[in-house]
Amino acid sequence: MKLSARAMAMEASATLAVTAKAKELKRSGKPVISFGAGEPDFASPPAALEAARAAMERGETHYTAGAGIPELREAICRYYRERFGLDYDPSQALVGSGAKPLVYTAFGCILDPGDEVVVFAPAWVSYVEQIRLCGGREVVVDTAGTDFIPTMEALRKALTPRTVALLINTPCNPTGVVYDGALLKELAAFAEEHDLWIVFDEIYERLTYGTARHENIVALAPAAKERTVLINGVSKAFAMTGWRIGYALAPKPLLSKMSAFQGHLTSNACSISQWASVGAFRGAEEDVRAMHGAFEERRDLIVERLRAMPHIAFAEPEGAFYAFVDIRDCLGMKHDGLSLDDDVAFCSRLLEAEYVAAVPGSAFLAPGYVRFSYANAKEEIAEGMTRFHRFLDGLRA
Template sequence: MKFSDRITRLQPAATRVVSERAADMRRQGRDVLSLSTGEPDFVSPPSVMRAAQDALDAGKTFYTPAAGVVELRAAIAAYYKSRFDLDYTPSEVMVGAGGKPLLYEACLALLNPGDEAILIAPAFVSYYEQVRLCDATPVVIQTDPATLDFSLDDIRAAITPRSRLIMLNAPNNPSGRIYSDDLVVGLCKLAMEHDLTIINDEIYERIVFDGRTYRNPLNLCPEAREHVLHINGASKSYAMTGWRIGFAIGPAALIKKMTMLQGHNTSGASSIAQWAALGGLENGQDEVDRMADSFQARKDLITRRLDDMPLLRYIKPEGAFYIFADARATFGKRYGEIQITDDISFCEALLEGAEVATIPGSAFLQPGFFRMSFATSEAVITEAMDRMQRFLTELE
């Protein structure tokens, strides 16, 4: 069998690879603690469950419009009005089977072979591969390792006649950064100046810490409306990862093209999952806030512990549920037979030596760092930090 060039060069998502390896070790009887998966440990809220059961009882098991049921699209538009004071109609909203398919459909709708997409490191693991699947070129903008902020001058210098889009993700996965208003406004102005589209991945916008407020780019630069596509969804804030429901909100012409692609691909998201998400949007906001409060407590716990860790420096997260830590001070050290030379060997040594699973920063285009998820219980976090501290003190 001969495979296509694009599938041959595709790399598996590192987040899944590590999670599956940790699961294999558990099956072998090893007590592995996972800080690798970006998935809340909460069960979906009662409002979601009730809406799904009501939809099943009503027999709503048929195909939906490719863009999603109009009631859910209207509720998403209403949410963007109440949350960000942005006016969208259901024709400017579509629902997909998670955020990833919508990101990919946006790339397919905007990129020709040979075009360029600007990615800001550290970046979500799938951006790079999705751009390459479109036979386009990812252009990676490196950030300041001390702050993980990008430079507008670097973005400007990277723009060429082949540039078509910029990926913006805040709160950022893996760093938890929320970029300054000045940086976001500057990015919007560059998009308008060069006729680029900003794909604004704000899937973590409800999970913010320490009194911070996440602001949508169009709150800061409303004149960029025709240059911004928002990607959001139910997975993270509503603890609905397995339901696979994402939202895309943006210019009607782009939404129409993406809907056409979806019609030829998945035909649309699960009908029952869509009605479940509608229940969450309409009746689950208090539950979302309670889960966000729990993430705040977990963030406080893990950062207190990391403050006392030798050899590590971390970027304080402002949102999402990740810690992105700098492991470069461990390079050149050993744990048993494992020589630590980079972020990948560091994570391997941590997994083998302390049975704690994390993700190398290289997967996010930021070598030298590693990502820990605190979307797990405080008991797991505490035990994982105990193990990590012992591991670090035992390095030679």
């Protein structure tokens, strides 16, 4: 039977594939340590669980307003007012079934066939596929040679008459880089000069370390508010990945179209998950801060262990919970007689030999790298890095 060209061209999510393979091996009794998915290992905050229980007891188990329950939209706007000093009306907030579908919804309402979106690589695995699913075309700006920070010179070269949007992700998945305020102001000015939309994915905004500080592009450049879609959610900061709640803030004309677009896909996000998110916003701030402290300790641990390893290089992550490791010096080498020709073969052999799961950098438009998520417990990180070190010691030319 015929399948669409769209379906045939689409690649599966590499992070989900790695996670699935790791879980399969673990179920068969193998001592797998997975650094694949970006998922906090903490339980969801008690305030979220209590709010969910109370909602079920009240019978909040039916359809909600398509854009989300008023209480959650109000909580989102209050959060942005208190955290960033931004004034959004609840009518400018859209609740979705995770941040990922909201990125897709934004593209669906911005892009016509052939329109271009500038993507700074390395980039999260789903961005390019979502742009293509909406009929658009990605224009990739490689940042590997500039410490994963885009330059305005490279951006200007990428601009064409078909460019309609910039996709900005900070703190960045997979690199852990945090864009500073000066760069974000330049990007906002560029978007205004060329009349471009900005899709600003700040899902990791609560997770920065050391002296790094997350900046919101609209707070820095208020004129950008009328051309910016802010994407966020409760998954990372509140350890609520399975509840599948994301949200977007956008100008009303775009937001209303995104809400209608979503209505034809999912109707609304899960009612109980929405109430759980209200509980998290209202009562989980101490939990968020405690988890942040734990992530910083984990970041320090994985950085310390990676520094001692041969054949690799990496930039110290400033945000999110990923270490992006340069393995290009390992390629062409052998492990137990098997050649490691690319990052996919490297990750496959690492999983087979040491039961350590990592994601190939080629999934993030960065061949020759691998991504390790340090959302795991410290004990798992320590053991996993011991195995990774042993694997690297076993490489031969």
